[in-house]
Amino acid sequence: MDYLLSLLNGAVGNEGVARLLFVGAMALSAVLAVVTVALLVFGLQDPVQRRLRGIKTAHAGSGQGAPSNLQLMLAQVGERFAGDTDWQNSSTRTLLMHAGFRQSSAAQVYWSARLLLILILMGIVVLALPFIKGVSLLWGGFLMTLAAGIGWLLPAIYVDKRKSARIRSLRAAFPDALDLLVVCVESGLALPQSIERVAQEMTVSHAELAEELALVNAEIRAGISSTEALRHLAERTGLDDINGLVSLLAQSIRFGTSVADTLRVYAEEFRDRRMQAAEEQAAKLGTKLVFPLIFCLWPSFFLVVIGPVIIGVLRAFGRL
Secondary structure, eight states, rough: OOHHHHHHHHHOOOOOHHHHHHHHHHHHHHHHHHHHHHHHHHHHHHHHHHHHHHHHHHHHSSSOOOHHHHHHHHHHHHHHHOOOOOOOGGGHHHHHHHHHHHTTTTHHHHHEEEEEEEHHHHHHHHHHHGGGGTTHHHHHHHHHHHHHHHHHOOOOOOHHHHHHHHHHHHHHHHHHHHHHHHHHHHOOOOOHHHHOOOOOTTTTTTTHHHHHHHHHHHHHHHOHHHHHHHHHHHHHOOOOOHHHHHHHHHHHHHHTTTTTHHHHHHHHHHHHHHHHHHHHHHHHHHHTTTHIIIIIHHHHHHHHHHHHHHHHHHHHHHHH
16 A cells, blocks of 8 residues: 555655545455445345246257356346447457357356456556555556457457357368268258257267257258358358358259259369369468578578588687
């Protein structure tokens, strides 16, 4: 306390004003803490509403398990801060869906986690400042700003990394699922039964894609058309390859052509695209190796080859 008061006194130059600012800041922090705790307690004190909210969130999460009290609390905080924001049609909701968070309260939990992480890191910095010697008020403000920036960006970086990893996993599993789907359709199964069988077969090897295909089958059983269910799959996963498959299946169903032939043609085209993508990555390899060669290999090579010659020249001219 004395350390923070001395910092304020050094910045303001008046001990009375510094004490007044310090007391005002402490009072404001206490009021904000009390209001936050009150909102959380009043939002979660009704057991009936908490149970209904948990059932709704678990149902919207499509079998991912009942939410914990921490998730419910974060969702409450997000709702308090956001008000009447349309989370279902927001870009944050799409980002979280691509990352694998399909709960209805995922966006609220995401934003409240970012806000609470900022407060936690700033509180840690405030508590650690008295133990750091020689820190001025300017450096203290810089550390507070740095803590706020880290708290704001860390959840976003985590979600973005998880989204990229999930899309890579789904893209790697999609060719196998497509081949199995072609085999099932050609063996005489209908498209919904084929999707269900592929989901069962891929549960061990590719659990994420198997779960998505199981959701597609559940939507088809609920009365949604196959093309619309596959379009929902493309929206949930963020894979452009599924959009092409949906378009081909829609045309096949519309014009009455064979679904098996359509899937076989798309599987062949997809293999060609995979081969072209691999060739493109291989062609970029030479360009990517230029910088490691210049900065890592060539200096040591020149040092070994030309170094003795330079030493010999310097010795020869030194004798002269």
